[in-house]
Ligand SMILES: Nc1ncnc2c1ncn2[C@@H]1O[C@H](COP(=O)(O)OP(=O)(O)OP(=O)(O)O)[C@@H](O)[C@H]1O
């Protein structure tokens with residue numbers, strides 16, 4: 001491939017962009033540096049990681065700070081090459097014939113013309129001919145569109161593809177010649193402290209700031225709730241019967257649903273000690289967490305086909321471990 005203008009002004013500029021992004025993204029300093037280095041170098045990149053692991057958040061933030069469009073498209077069987085490229089508006093073609101003005105840009109042509117990020121989610125699910133169209137556009141930095149002519153990409157055009165390693169469609173589907181054309185970064189779940197920070201940020205249940213004005217629970221209760229929501233959610237990933245657990249999105253929803261449920265039930269304290277058979281404040285809090293977890297997490301858990309269990313049973317076990325068994329193990333004596 002010939003050398004290519006990257007559209008990046010200078011290294012100082014990239015450093016400033018990084019500083020701004022760090023303020024809006026929790027953790028991920030390492031991944032941010034690597035993605036920034038790749039796009040600043042004018043390269044395309046494949047991000048591989050389970051759902052909810054900051055892939056879109058990072059790339060959206062980079063595009064916004066850089067001031068270029070972020071064009072999102074979902075890779076699935078319906079994403080044909082002509083959908084990716086665009087086409088003439090059929091009604092207008094009938095009236096006016098084929099003209100440049102009645103061509104509606106598809107995401108690829110839009111990202112090329114405007115010099116944006118073409119962000120393709122679940123890239124591996126797109127049909128082969130679509131992937132080939134994309135690879136050609138990446139290599140040539142231009143596409144030829146019938147009746148329109150050649151569209152040349154602005155220097156800031158990049159292709160960012162994402163893939164979920166647990167996807168049924170599998171990553172093995174992509175040939176080695178596809179992989180040979182991409183840089184690649186593996187992204188995994190963040191640690192518990194970062195996930196608590198993300199949940200606090202997205203729910204407004206911040207441990208040090210005052211709880212969101214719209215919320216009806218106290219700051220103390222909110223802090224405990226965020227910790228429990230993250231712990232229960234993380235446990236879904238390690239459970240022996242799950243193929244894929246819930247991302248931090250589940251923890252965010254669990255915290256929000258639980259807060260409402262606790263308010264509805266008039267529960268104002270998480271109680272303390274171990275959950276026992278008696279009707280204590282601790283039991284009432286824990287039961288609300290279990291009910292909210294069933295709502296927020298059960299649809300997000302993929303149980304191993306070989307294991308004769310259900311998402312509900314998995315959540316119940318995780319809940320027991322967290323509220324009944326583990327606190328006992330942690331108690332002295
Ligand atoms: N590092 C982070 N800092 C702040 N918020 C985050 C971070 N990571 C994830 N989030 C939040 O979690 C949610 C999911 O993150 P995101 O959309 O970036 O995941 P993704 O990797 O693109 O997932 P998918 O593969 O499903 O598209 C978003 O609501 C986002 O706000």
Ligand SMILES: [Mg+2]
Pocket residue numbers: 055056057121
């Ligand atoms: Mg995403």
